[in-house]
Structure formats: C-alpha cells, structure tokens
Amino acid sequence: MNPIELEWQHLKKGEVAGQMFDDELEFAYTVIDGLQAGGERGNFNTQRIKFNSNSKS
Template identity: 70%
Template sequence: MNPIELEWKHLKKDELSGQMFDDELDLAYAVIDGIQARGEKGNYRTERFKFYSNQTA
C-alpha cells in the first residue's frame, strides 16, 4: 500500500467512520476537516489546492 492509500485508509477510519452525509459537499468538507485534523495531530502542514476547470456545468 502506498503512503497516500495508507493516509486515506486512516482518514476514513479515524475521521469519517460512522458519519452520514446529506450530499457530496458535506462529504467534501468532512474530508477537508479530517485532513486538517490529521495534520495537526501528526504535527505536519497541510495545504489545500483548488483545481479550476474550463468546463461549464
């Protein structure tokens, strides 16, 4: 298992387990919060990247 997969596994187990989400946006915010919490616990910096698309919805 590569390091990203391992982090995702821990994020799901430690931060997201047992929660229900009304929609994808709620899930996205929970993932963001979980990553920040894991960074604080592990004493490492996290940074959020926004990817923009030229496509219109």
C-alpha cells in the same frame, strides 16, 4: 501502498467512520477537515490546492 491510501485508511477509521452525509459537499468538507486535523496531530503542514475546473481541453 501509496501514501494517499494510508491517509484514506485513517480517515475511514476515524473522521468518516459510521457517518451519513447529506451530499458530496458535506463529505468533501469532512475529508478536508480530517486531513487538516491529522496534519496538526502529526505536526506537519497541509495545504489545500484548488484546481481550475473551468479550463477547456
């Protein structure tokens, strides 16, 4: 399993389990908060990286 799959498994069983979201943004913020909380519990740093979505290919 890839490391991200393990994190997703923890999020599904924890922070997002049984929740309903009004939109994708609310879901995204819940995932971000869950990853940060997991990092704090595991005593490791997390960093959010924002990709430039305005670039033209």
